[in-house]
Amino acid sequence: MDPDTPLSDDAQPSIIRWILGFLLVGACWGLTTPFMRKAALNYTPPSHPALTDPNNSPLKRKALGIYYAVKGVLSRPAYAIPLLLNVTGSVWFFILIGKAELSLTVPITNSLAFMFTVLGEWWAEKKVISRDTWIGLGLALGGIALCVQSKS
Numbered sequence: 001m002d003p004d005t006p007l008s009d010d011a012q013p014s015i016i017r018w019i020l021g022f023l024l025v026g027a028c029w030g031l032t033t034p035f036m037r038k039a040a041l042n043y044t045p046p047s048h049p050a051l052t053d054p055n056n057s058p059l060k061r062k063a064l065g066i067y068y069a070v071k072g073v074l075s076r077p078a079y080a081i082p083l084l085l086n087v088t089g090s091v092w093f094f095i096l097i098g099k100a101e102l103s104l105t106v107p108i109t110n111s112l113a114f115m116f117t118v119l120g121e122w123w124a125e126k127k128v129i130s131r132d133t134w135i136g137l138g139l140a141l142g143g144i145a146l147c148v149q150s151k152s
Contacts (some may be wrong), residue, residue: 021095026113028086031085031112034121103147103151
């Protein structure tokens, strides 16, 4: 194929690229969530004089409190890096739904996000994966297989 020839609109990526795309989105959404949660739970906001200033209205103090909390959490790499990866997964998801079938993309990526969240909790928080969770993971994989099979 001539490199200067544009690809047609119906050119589809290989099955390996689809699988990698689904896995990347699921991993970006699922693996990052436990790390963001851990960073947010471990965060203690510093005090700011504006938050206790009696000259500020309660509404202004509340708005400043939210601003300082968001700024503080986002300035911490333990939260900001997983958030950036999570948002990157959303960008990849929108690229996927532009080419892949929507009725496959959504259940596959969400199921994989669930599976990667379980893995992330095990990794970040040392949570034990129970027998029931393993059964749920197996059922989710079975559901993905049924969705894919029904479309082929």
